[in-house]
Amino acid sequence: MKKSDIILAGVGGQGILSIAAIIGEAALAENLYIKQAEVHGMSQRGGDVQSNLRISDTPINSDLISLGGADYILSLEPMEALRYLPYLDREGWIITSSSPFVNIPNYPDADALKGELHKMKNVISIDVEGLAKEHNLPKSANVILLGAAAKVLDMVKYADLEKSVRRIFSAKGEEIVNMNLKALSIGYNTANQK
Amino acid sequence: MTERPDKILLLGDQAIALGAIDAGLSGVYAYPGTPSTEITEFIQEYPLAKERNIFSRWCTNEKTAMEAALGMSYMGKRALVCMKHVGLNVAADAFVNSAITGVNGGLIVLVADDPSMHSSQNEQDSRFYGKFAMIPILEPSSQQEAYDMVRYGYELSEKLRLPLLMRVTTRMAHSRAVVKVLPVSEIAEQNSMNNNARAADFILLPANARRRNNELVAQQPELEKIAEESRFNKYINDNGKAERGIIACGIAWNYLNEYLASDSTLPRIKISQYPLPKKLICDLASKCKEILVIEEGQPFVEEQIKGILPSECKISGKLSGLLPRTGELTPDAVAAALGVTVEQPYGKSEIVVPRPPALCQGCGHRDVYNALNEIIKEFPGAKVFGDIGCYTLGALPPFRAIDSCVDMGASITMAKGAADAGLFPAIAIIGDSTFTHSGMTGLLDAVNCNSTITVIISDNLTTAMTGGQDSAGTNKFEAICKGIGVHPEHLRVVVPLAKNMEEIKQILREEINYKGTSVIIPRRECIQTFNRKRRKEKKS
Structure with missing residues (x-):
């Protein structure tokens, strides 16, 4: 049995559900089982949001990931990555945006946050917001993060994600597809250069 | 198709x-x-x-x-x-x-x-x-x-x-x-x-x-x-005796199976259809000394089977304290009840702070609360009765603008009751969709008694909290309020924008001072639905 339990984290409105949709679609194309628990409702208004995405080659029981069970935390915000540490497996990976989203008065000190994050064993931290701006992809920071995660994601490969992006965005036109493919590759290459 | x-x-x-x-x-x-x-x-x-x-x-x-x-x-x-x-x-x-x-x-x-x-x-x-x-x-x-x-x-x-x-x-x-x-x-x-x-x-x-x-x-x-x-209820057993049997309801069945081998013969019942299948439960009880009930919500099954089973059968679950009585059921809680230990290498990070939801930037409710908070300062002892919707977030900092949130429509009726008790000023704030859902009848009560309350219907033209569904009263609020009997002079409409702050404050002041039932309708489209429409228009 092979499985990948992924916690997707961020702040309401950042686009974690799109990442989940791309990974989920890639997993389905590989005939894998998936379950994905989402948060709708009140917390989408700028609060912390998360989604549990489970992929397996055998049927999945629980919709939720157990404490200590997550193989990956993908986060669009550095403090939000740390919120789910109790769910992370000893060998689990954190792939996170390094850019803080400050919408609360008591947001922690940036250096302290960085220090806390880099205490962890397996971390990929990337300035996806900066990269998105630099490459004129303002709406694709989330896909850049997904590209970075592709470096370590086990059950869906970079090529699978590329195909998935094509399928998901095809209805929106070639321009949107190419923008997202570019974002994916920027994230992937940046992570591989680290 | x-x-x-x-x-x-x-x-x-x-x-x-x-x-x-x-x-x-x-x-x-x-x-x-x-x-x-x-x-x-x-x-x-x-x-x-x-x-x-x-x-x-x-x-x-x-x-x-x-x-x-x-x-x-x-x-x-x-x-x-x-x-x-x-x-x-x-x-x-x-x-x-x-x-x-x-x-x-x-x-x-x-x-x-x-x-x-x-x-x-x-x-x-x-x-x-x-x-x-x-x-x-x-x-x-x-x-x-x-x-x-x-x-x-x-x-x-x-x-x-x-x-x-x-x-x-x-x-x-x-x-x-x-x-x-x-x-x-x-x-x-x-x-x-x-x-x-x-x-x-x-x-x-x-x-x-x-x-x-x-x-x-x-x-x-x-x-x-x-x-x-029912094919949705399952009874798994190998006819042997066991120390403990399990009843798991609905989604709890998944959490249970998360920790069982797929060929496990642990005697157990899955319940997905009620009334309780008593025969199955009595049979399970005859094979076990204890039954653990795993269910999400309140101890609905656990309580009932206490009345069905002989007293020598021990029943554990939420009432016995083995599973948490409140909150969502989690696989972790089920693991603990089953005695499964799960390795948890990392604890909570000390640096992480809560990030509560907030009213969107550019939301009209923000302008309403900014004006209201200013005016309230002129009326010591004022209470603002809130309601259910995005604007309930006005309870949180930086606004801290409402004193209650109970159920759909309760803002108006609670304000009326508080006014009956002698409170002045008693102010209600309610959204447009919540008003048509359950606020109109309460407003009629207030009008019939000419209660001294001020009702703010913060109209963003949608049911915003749930994602922007149509709101039943859109374009009808003035007519509804007049029809209910609100005096036209005390039915005021404003546009909640920072540039109108002085006007809104003045209207609030006047209507709070009016000895009778007044309604103020700040009206501006929800920023989320507004932006969504704009994106759509851009595309076409």
């Missing part, structure tokens, strides 16, 4: 919606409420539903929804009513009585509970309502089962001539999985309209209601037998 894939990735809510369409649904009736909203939204967008002209417009509240669905069933067609758990309180009168009238076309009442209160005010467990009304309850454990159950449910509803309650919780409603759906050729036709409703059953004069009540009670053994034989 010609073709579709045989496997579709669906939210639990969407699986229910598609199950209903595929079972020959003719109408869905609902008021938006997390976590049930996506059911109706799916039906509104699904091509076959459009092709078949399935009714799917939002209702003003859960009670009007429940009654309209009963009317459709009365005419022989299959209807679905969807609501969140607290919505069933609003619909309760019609819901409980629909068990007494019985149905003609199949009728399913879908209620989505929200344990942990992700977007709610309480954790009530709707299964109690099903038992209270003495009707069958379905509780799916997976998205696939949710899809399959709806068709089964309609057939059962028509066979028994009773409405059915289908209960899901947040995790089932808002989790996706692949669902195998029926081929297009097997999608059921809609029922045609008929006059087969037993007319006298629907006239609940005491003589009829007494007869119907007796009939309903007499049906109970049959309902129990159906539950015992």
Whole structure:
């Protein structure tokens, strides 16, 4: 049995559900089982949001990931990555945006946050917001993060994600597809250069 | 409709919606409420539903929804009513009585509970309502089962001539999985309209209601037998004795299996259909010294089986303290109850702070609260009675602008009661959709007594909290308030923008000082729906 339990984290409105949709679609194309628990409702208004995405080659029981069970935390915000540490497996990976989203008065000190994050064993931290701006992809920071995660994601490969992006965005036109493919590759290459 | 894939990735809510369409649904009736909203939204967008002209417009509240669905069933067609758990309180009168009238076309009442209160005010467990009304309850454990159950449910509803309650919780409603759906050729036709409703059953004069009540009670053994034989209830055992047996309900079955080997013979019952399958439970008890009940919500099953089983059988669960009494059921809580130890290498990070939700930047409610907070300073002792919606977030910093939030519509009536008690000023703030849902009758009470209260209907032209559904009263609020009897001079409309701050403050001051019932309507479109429309326009 092979499985990948992924916690997707961020702040309401950042686009974690799109990442989940791309990974989920890639997993389905590989005939894998998936379950994905989402948060709708009140917390989408700028609060912390998360989604549990489970992929397996055998049927999945629980919709939720157990404490200590997550193989990956993908986060669009550095403090939000740390919120789910109790769910992370000893060998689990954190792939996170390094850019803080400050919408609360008591947001922690940036250096302290960085220090806390880099205490962890397996971390990929990337300035996806900066990269998105630099490459004129303002709406694709989330896909850049997904590209970075592709470096370590086990059950869906970079090529699978590329195909998935094509399928998901095809209805929106070639321009949107190419923008997202570019974002994916920027994230992937940046992570591989680290 | 010609073709579709045989496997579709669906939210639990969407699986229910598609199950209903595929079972020959003719109408869905609902008021938006997390976590049930996506059911109706799916039906509104699904091509076959459009092709078949399935009714799917939002209702003003859960009670009007429940009654309209009963009317459709009365005419022989299959209807679905969807609501969140607290919505069933609003619909309760019609819901409980629909068990007494019985149905003609199949009728399913879908209620989505929200344990942990992700977007709610309480954790009530709707299964109690099903038992209270003495009707069958379905509780799916997976998205696939949710899809399959709806068709089964309609057939059962028509066979028994009773409405059915289908209960899901947040995790089932808002989790996706692949669902195998029926081929297009097997999608059921809609029922045609008929006059087969037993007319006298629907006239609940005491003589009829007494007869119907007796009939309903007499049906109970049959309902129990159906539950015992239901394909959705499972009893797994190898006929041996065991120290502990387990009963797991709905989604709890998944959490249990997360920690069991697939060939485990641990004696256990999965319950996804009620009334309780007593025979199965008594048989399980005869094999075990202890029964652990795992259920999400309140100890509905645990309490009941205490009355069924002999006292020497130990029962553990939420009442015994083995599982947490409050909050969402989690796989972790189930692991602990099973005695499974899970390695948890990392603790909570000390540096992480809570990030509560907030009103959006650019939201009109913000301007309303900014003005209100300024004016309130001039009236020491003022209380602001809030209501249910995005603007409830005005309770949090930086606004801290409301003193109450209880249930849909309670702002106006609580302000009135407080004014009756002698409070001045008593101010109510309510959203447009909440006002038409349950605020209008309260305003009539206030007007009839000429209560000195100021009602702010913060109108953003949508039902915003649940994602921007149509709001029943849009463009009608002045007419509604005048019709109810609010004096036209004390019915004021403003545009909540920073540039209008002085005007808004002055109007608030004047109307608070008015000795009678006044209404102020700050009106500006929700920033979310506004931006969505703008993006759409850009594209086209």
